[in-house]
Amino acid sequence: MILNSKIPEGPLEQKWDNYKKKARLVNPANRKKLDVIVVGTGLAGSSIAASLGEMGYNVKSFCFQDSPRRAHSVAAQGGVNAAKNYKNDGDSVYRMFVDTLKGGDFRAREANVYRMAECSLNLIDQSVAQGVPFGREYGGYLNNRSFGGVQVSRTFYARGQTGQQLLLGAYQALMRQVGKGTVQLYSRHEMLDLVMIDGKARGIIVRNLDTGEIERHAAHAVVLATGGYGKIYYLSTLAMGCNGSAIWRAHKKGALMASPSWIQVHPTSLPQSGDYQSKLTLMSESLRNDGRIWVPSKADETRPPNEIPEEERDYYLERRYPAFGNLAPRDISSRAAKERIDAGFGIGPLKNAVYLDFSKAIREQGKEKIQEKYGNLFDMYLKITGYNAYNEPMMISPSAHFSMGGLWVDYELMTTIPGLFALGEANFADHGANRLGANSLLQASVDGYFIAPYTIANYLADEIHTGKISPESPEFETAENNVKQQIQGFMNIKGTKTVDYFHKTLGKLLYDYCGLARNEEGLKYAIGEIRKLKQEFYRDVRVSGQGDKMNSELEKAGRVADYFEIGELMCYDALTRNESCGAHFREEFQTPDGEALRNDAEYQFISAWAWAGENKEPELIKEPLIFEEIQPTVRSYK
Amino acid sequence: MDLHLKIWRQKDKQSEGKLVSYDLRELNPHMSFLEMLDTLNEKLITEGDEPVEFDHDCREGICGQCGMMINGIAHGPLKNTTTCQLHLRSFRDGETVLIEPFRSEAFPVKKDLKVDRSAFDRIISSGGFVSVNTGQAPDATAIAVTHQTAEEAFDSAACIGCGACVATCKNGSAALFTSAKITHMVLLPQGKEERNKRVLDMVTQMDKELFGHCSNTEACEVECPQGISVLNIARMNYEYSRALFFRQKAK
Numbered sequence: 001m002i003l004n005s006k007i008p009e010g011p012l013e014q015k016w017d018n019y020k021k022k023a024r025l026v027n028p029a030n031r032k033k034l035d036v037i038v039v040g041t042g043l044a045g046s047s048i049a050a051s052l053g054e055m056g057y058n059v060k061s062f063c064f065q066d067s068p069r070r071a072h073s074v075a076a077q078g079g080v081n082a083a084k085n086y087k088n089d090g091d092s093v094y095r096m097f098v099d100t101l102k103g104g105d106f107r108a109r110e111a112n113v114y115r116m117a118e119c120s121l122n123l124i125d126q127s128v129a130q131g132v133p134f135g136r137e138y139g140g141y142l143n144n145r146s147f148g149g150v151q152v153s154r155t156f157y158a159r160g161q162t163g164q165q166l167l168l169g170a171y172q173a174l175m176r177q178v179g180k181g182t183v184q185l186y187s188r189h190e191m192l193d194l195v196m197i198d199g200k201a202r203g204i205i206v207r208n209l210d211t212g213e214i215e216r217h218a219a220h221a222v223v224l225a226t227g228g229y230g231k232i233y234y235l236s237t238l239a240m241g242c243n244g245s246a247i248w249r250a251h252k253k254g255a256l257m258a259s260p261s262w263i264q265v266h267p268t269s270l271p272q273s274g275d276y277q278s279k280l281t282l283m284s285e286s287l288r289n290d291g292r293i294w295v296p297s298k299a300d301e302t303r304p305p306n307e308i309p310e311e312e313r314d315y316y317l318e319r320r321y322p323a324f325g326n327l328a329p330r331d332i333s334s335r336a337a338k339e340r341i342d343a344g345f346g347i348g349p350l351k352n353a354v355y356l357d358f359s360k361a362i363r364e365q366g367k368e369k370i371q372e373k374y375g376n377l378f379d380m381y382l383k384i385t386g387y388n389a390y391n392e393p394m395m396i397s398p399s400a401h402f403s404m405g406g407l408w409v410d411y412e413l414m415t416t417i418p419g420l421f422a423l424g425e426a427n428f429a430d431h432g433a434n435r436l437g438a439n440s441l442l443q444a445s446v447d448g449y450f451i452a453p454y455t456i457a458n459y460l461a462d463e464i465h466t467g468k469i470s471p472e473s474p475e476f477e478t479a480e481n482n483v484k485q486q487i488q489g490f491m492n493i494k495g496t497k498t499v500d501y502f503h504k505t506l507g508k509l510l511y512d513y514c515g516l517a518r519n520e521e522g523l524k525y526a527i528g529e530i531r532k533l534k535q536e537f538y539r540d541v542r543v544s545g546q547g548d549k550m551n552s553e554l555e556k557a558g559r560v561a562d563y564f565e566i567g568e569l570m571c572y573d574a575l576t577r578n579e580s581c582g583a584h585f586r587e588e589f590q591t592p593d594g595e596a597l598r599n600d601a602e603y604q605f606i607s608a609w610a611w612a613g614e615n616k617e618p619e620l621i622k623e624p625l626i627f628e629e630i631q632p633t634v635r636s637y638k
Numbered sequence: 639m640d641l642h643l644k645i646w647r648q649k650d651k652q653s654e655g656k657l658v659s660y661d662l663r664e665l666n667p668h669m670s671f672l673e674m675l676d677t678l679n680e681k682l683i684t685e686g687d688e689p690v691e692f693d694h695d696c697r698e699g700i701c702g703q704c705g706m707m708i709n710g711i712a713h714g715p716l717k718n719t720t721t722c723q724l725h726l727r728s729f730r731d732g733e734t735v736l737i738e739p740f741r742s743e744a745f746p747v748k749k750d751l752k753v754d755r756s757a758f759d760r761i762i763s764s765g766g767f768v769s770v771n772t773g774q775a776p777d778a779t780a781i782a783v784t785h786q787t788a789e790e791a792f793d794s795a796a797c798i799g800c801g802a803c804v805a806t807c808k809n810g811s812a813a814l815f816t817s818a819k820i821t822h823m824v825l826l827p828q829g830k831e832e833r834n835k836r837v838l839d840m841v842t843q844m845d846k847e848l849f850g851h852c853s854n855t856e857a858c859e860v861e862c863p864q865g866i867s868v869l870n871i872a873r874m875n876y877e878y879s880r881a882l883f884f885r886q887k888a889k
Contacts, residue, residue, distance in 0.1 A: 067755065125777055130770055131826050134788065136787075140783055161700065172762060310755045386668075496684070550691060
């Protein structure tokens with residue numbers, strides 16, 4: 001298979017305009033003849049469902065939560081980037097494009113990244129018009145702050161709850177369409193399979209999580225905006241329900257998965273405190289604007305932090321990366337923390353954390369100013385840990401966070417299955433091997449508000465004569481039967497171990513062998529262990545309750561079953577990339593001072609994987625990355 | 639630490655529910671309340687029983703999906719805290735803890751501790767938005783909002799829609815939830831154009847959903863995890879009267 005990324009012609013800054021000029025349109029009278037399914041109601045899902053609804057298409061919107069407003073975009077804290085240059089500090093679309101491409105370690109598609117930077121300008125306008133209460137200066141203008149990996153202030157924020165406010169804006173736009181009847185809402189529904197007719201995506205099979213009923217929904221196009229699969233590690237910053245099942249089921253139907261091993265580990269999450277723990281809580285990266293990261297300069301330090309004098313503290317980020325210091329990108333900050341922890345300088349009861357210290361900022365700016373900027377984060381820290389971070393430094397630790405990998409999409413955000421689109425974190429595009437802070441909200445939003453409305457219409461222009469898609473076709477019948485069979489299969493095992501046991505065991509394997517650092521031997525070992533664990537799961541898992549009723553255990557079982565296969569693919573992907581780039585750090589490929597050693601001559605491509613069948617090696621298809629505008633350079637934040 | 643739990647078990651919407659006792663021993667006080675329920679469920683599944691169904695997702699206090707009555711208090715004893723952010727250190731060793739679903743006519747129980755809060759979505763759908771389509775927004779700087787106004791609007795916009803305000807209200811009123819959105823929107827210039835229609839539509843929808851009326855006990859503010867102020871309700875009442883006045887005048 002040869003991948004066609006469909007990058008439009010012309011110079012970089014004109015590509016998107018050129019695309020839009022030529023994209024086909026659907027007459028308003030014809031739009032009501034066309035049905036579109038959108039799975040997921042986060043920033044990408046809500047915004048595309050609302051946009052298509054506004055345009056007059058018939059939209060069905062699905063989410064597994066009890067309300068679209070719960071989607072995990074709600075939890076993003078720090079901010080959203082836009083090259084508005086309101087601070088007059090030299091920002092521009094071009095500079096944002098360069099920063100983002102560099103931040104992704106030159107493993108993203110140039111044209112996509114440029115388009116994201118370009119559309120960032122409109123996103124702020126759109127959100128402000130919706131009533132998102134972004135931080136403002138006293139004169140009434142929008143305020144900005146800086147985020148890791150960049151030297152300008154381009155991040156717009158709503159206290160530490162930017163994701164919440166952006167999501168509520170998109171959710172309200174979606175609910176407005178629900179009220180108008182252009183969007184039908186199906187909350188508490190989970191997609192379990194993709195239905196294809198004549199090679200095109202034509203619908204989905206879902207389970208009504210409240211009643212256990214299996215339903216068929218047909219459409220002319222299917223949009224997956226289902227977020228990432230970082231919860232595969234079990235302990236992560238993600239919501240409990242985040243999963244990779246929708247994209248994985250689509251992958252098994254022929255959509256390629258790209259860069260699955262590029263999972264970002266976030267440097268500022270709270271450390272694990274015990275085995276019972278279900279997740280790790282993220283503290284916003286914005287804290288690094290004012291917080292200084294350090295560990296004691298003596299190993300096995302037992303004194304409380306406030307008793308350790310300044311000269312016995314190692315501000316290792318400021319020491320190693322003087323140009324960026326505490327704002328070094330996430331992969332670099334995470335690895336630097338792991339390096340100190342592994343070397344025996346970790347702090348906290350389990351010696352698995354580093355300090356994030358606000359004493360200098362409080363001394364210089366006053367407690368009130370810090371409270372205004374990060375008050376909710378300090379409150380959250382107190383609730384979770386019982387410690388007051390105004391009086392002593394926070395304890396933070398790296399944790400699995402964002403999946404840069406996902407379904408392979410072309411410039412139109414369409415997967416290798418015609419009519420199947422993937423938006424936001426569910427696709428692989430834009431972030432390369434490492435995501436800069438405050439870009440995930442941006443990508444999800446611009447995909448949904450500004451890009452997919454054009455590209456989906458371009459696809460649907462061919463569909464106006466297709467007529468209604470019938471959910472009674474044999475393809476729907478087969479897909480429904482397969483789903484029912486899988487559910488019955490889980491119920492019949494009646495083993496002895498819980499679903500969570502398998503999820504936790506898989507997660508630990510991935511942390512140890514396909515986490516912050518990987519090597520060939522470990523990855524091969526992990527593949528073997530994952531296969532064994534999967535066999536054990538199908539032999540010994542216990543799913544209580546009934547298959548045709550509300551059943552959270554059954555929901556989890558399906559997701560974990562998919563995680564085994566995603567985990568295996570992550571290891572394959574990591575194994576075949578003999579270089580270190582961004583979030584992917586292969587221990588065999590590093591510079592003498594421990595920095596990532598990229599290999600552009602051999603690995604300047606996107607790894608897209610085709611499903612070859614269970615326990616079979618997946619097939620690797622390469623999309624070469626061509627850089628016309630800037631030439632890859634070695635990332636240095638020193 | 640040890641806890642004695644009394645949990646509301648209800649098979650489905652139609653069935654009658656009852657309190658069932660469970661004992662948990664040697665719990666870590668640093669465990670969150672939901673992790674304690676996970677631990678109970680692991681035990682129940684292993685012993686061949688059905689786990690307790692409860693709503694939860696982000697476990698960071700922001701999605702609003704979790705929520706239950708703990709010893710008669712929505713989200714438990716800590717002020718301004720969601721259930722997921724409540725930790726066992728807030729309980730005494732050996733304490734009996736009563737766990738029930740949020741109760742309100744507008745929030746029917748689905749199973750065990752899960753309730754149907756879709757009425758909130760329908761209230762938002764009736765008018766809780768600015769009517770702006772995608773791609774037609776003016777430059778963001780064209781709409782100046784003072785720092786104080788943005789912060790005040792944010793205070794209201796921060797509502798997470800968990801439903802604690804309804805659950806704790808003796809009338810099952812959704813006044814705090816609805817008024818928070820009305821206030822958020824009316825404080826900002828973008829939301830002012832539709833202020834009259836919005837408040838009338840949202841209040842009408844709130845009544846249709848069988849939420850009770852506000853009788854100013856202010857319990858909602860006390861148990862709101864986001865500390866949303868009852869002053870929002872005062873503003874909603876003002877906006878409602880104002881909208882009625884202008885509607886009559888228009889006639």
